[in-house]
Amino acid sequence: MNGAESYYRATAPGDACAPLAGRQQARICIVGAGFAGLATAMSLMEHGERDVVLLEAEQVGHGASGRNGGFVFGGYSLDEQALLATVGAQQGRRLYQLTLGAVDQIRRRIAQYGIDCDATHGGIYLANWFDDPRVLDERQHFMRDHLGVEWQRISPADFAQRARSERYFGALYEQNAFHFHPLKYAQGLARTLQAGGIRVHENSRVVSIEALPRAAGGKGWRVATAAGEVLCEEVVVCCGGYLERLYPALAGAILPIATYVMVTEPLGGRMPQALATDAAIYDTRFAFDYYRPLADSRLLWGGRISVRSRSPEEVARLLYDDMLKVYPQLAGTRVDYAWSGLMSYGRHKMPQLGKLPNGVWYGMGFGGHGVGPTSLAGDVLSAALMGELSKVEQFAAWGLPTTGGPAGLLAAQMTYWYYELRDWMRQ
Numbered sequence: 404m405n406g407a408e409s410y411y412r413a414t415a416p417g418d419a420c421a422p423l424a425g426r427q428q429a430r431i432c433i434v435g436a437g438f439a440g441l442a443t444a445m446s447l448m449e450h451g452e453r454d455v456v457l458l459e460a461e462q463v464g465h466g467a468s469g470r471n472g473g474f475v476f477g478g479y480s481l482d483e484q485a486l487l488a489t490v491g492a493q494q495g496r497r498l499y500q501l502t503l504g505a506v507d508q509i510r511r512r513i514a515q516y517g518i519d520c521d522a523t524h525g526g527i528y529l530a531n532w533f534d535d536p537r538v539l540d541e542r543q544h545f546m547r548d549h550l551g552v553e554w555q556r557i558s559p560a561d562f563a564q565r566a567r568s569e570r571y572f573g574a575l576y577e578q579n580a581f582h583f584h585p586l587k588y589a590q591g592l593a594r595t596l597q598a599g600g601i602r603v604h605e606n607s608r609v610v611s612i613e614a615l616p617r618a619a620g621g622k623g624w625r626v627a628t629a630a631g632e633v634l635c636e637e638v639v640v641c642c643g644g645y646l647e648r649l650y651p652a653l654a655g656a657i658l659p660i661a662t663y664v665m666v667t668e669p670l671g672g673r674m675p676q677a678l679a680t681d682a683a684i685y686d687t688r689f690a691f692d693y694y695r696p697l698a699d700s701r702l703l704w705g706g707r708i709s710v711r712s713r714s715p716e717e718v719a720r721l722l723y724d725d726m727l728k729v730y731p732q733l734a735g736t737r738v739d740y741a742w743s744g745l746m747s748y749g750r751h752k753m754p755q756l757g758k759l760p761n762g763v764w765y766g767m768g769f770g771g772h773g774v775g776p777t778s779l780a781g782d783v784l785s786a787a788l789m790g791e792l793s794k795v796e797q798f799a800a801w802g803l804p805t806t807g808g809p810a811g812l813l814a815a816q817m818t819y820w821y822y823e824l825r826d827w828m829r830q
């Protein structure tokens with residue numbers, strides 16, 4: 404196996420952006436070059452605001468954005484029923500539709516800026532793990548009746564043909580969804596930003612964010628790294644599950660939760676034994692598997708969540724066993740890459756978009772379903788930064804409740820085990 408390096412990093416090492424050095428002035432400084440930070444910068448640029456500096460502690464896409472499953476689909480980490488129960492049918496539907504708009508926006512940016520990111524427009528299947536057709540009936544009806552979205556029903560026999568697995572009991576097909584190489588997309592956005600005049604600096608870990616004293620010229624912020632500083636009017640923190648201790652008022656409102664991915668050796672002629680579709684697949688359990696074929700005939704397989712990171716060997720072993728439960732015909736397949744990534748979860752599982760009372764903006768809490776919502780967050784935050792607050796107000800129902808630190812992590816792990824057990828008893 405290739406150590407801890409991800410398949411994504413191995414196939415897209417990226418062009419280096421120089422670290423921040425010395426003092427810079429900018430109207431807006433964004434901290435964190437994951438999808439949330441990149442999308443905020445993109446929306447600002449597309450609306451004519453180019454006086455922006457984006458600071459990344461490591462490399463562009465170092466966090467969840469460059470390590471994820473690559474599924475691009477509608478919805479949030481909070482499930483649709485809970486979304487509508489919280490804000491009502493009309494507003495819930497509106498918020499869900501925004502995520503479909505975000506999927507279209509990602510598609511548009513890939514085409515408009517010529518981002519080569521292995522985008523595969525084959526849709527996504529939600530496969531039924533349980534021998535109970537009501538699971539799909541209820542989901543299909545809910546999506547149609549409450550959200551106006553038609554997910555096509557695939558019979559068990561048909562789906563067994565496409566997925567080449569006897570493990571499932573039919574599926575729903577989301578045609579408008581797609582999958583891609585997320586790190587190539589992140590790097591493509593960074594290149595586009597730089598070409599458009601936005602300053603992007605890697606290896607520039609922000610160590611402090613301080614309000615400028617009034618005596619030193621009034622309003623604004625000093626955002627400092629080890630080798631430089633940005634003096635700016637607005638600062639936006641987009642550090643996801645990698646925030647650590649940078650800003651305690653934000654860190655106390657998220658839990659960093661790990662999830663795992665592995666990639667097999669190229670399957671070549673064996674691929675059709677495993678998948679007869681170019682769509683991506685996930686299943687109906689709380690603790691679901693998610694997987695998809697890659698352009699070079701490998702299979703990418705993800706799953707599980709945990710409050711701790713595991714070694715690549717351990718991740719590979721766990722996920723390989725999961726894969727064989729669905730594809731026993733792949734026994735003996737070599738695993739070439741395995742890695743972990745951290746997601747950021749708020750207590751309510753919805754994105755946290757807004758401004759602290761002291762004026763620091765934030766965009767985080769996208770959980771395990773963040774590719775679409777981070778793109779949407781970029782629009783919401785950029786509009787707010789340009790003085791248009793109605794979009795960000797739509798997310799005001801989900802603030803920054805404390806997640807309870809280590810006790811919260813323990814509670815999250817126990818909840819996960821509980822649901823895992825419930826799935827196991829149901830099957």
Ligand SMILES: Cc1cc2nc3c(=O)[nH]c(=O)nc-3n(C[C@H](O)[C@H](O)[C@H](O)COP(=O)(O)OP(=O)(O)OC[C@H]3O[C@@H](n4cnc5c(N)ncnc54)[C@H](O)[C@@H]3O)c2cc1C
Pocket residue numbers: 434435436437438439440458459460461462463464465466467468469470471472473474475476607608609610641642643644645646647649662663664705743744745746747766767768769770771772773774775777
């Ligand atoms: C393994 C895995 C699989 C997933 N699969 C999917 C999927 O298939 N589909 C989907 O929709 N979602 C998926 N998700 C979720 C999705 O990837 C995330 O919700 C989303 O990428 C979060 O983006 P972000 O910008 O908020 O955070 P991140 O991508 O984590 O970015 C945060 C960035 O901030 C930087 N940073 C942190 N501290 C500092 C600092 N002090 N100074 C400067 N920079 C700093 C980090 O280095 C990092 O690059 C998955 C997540 C994981 C981990």
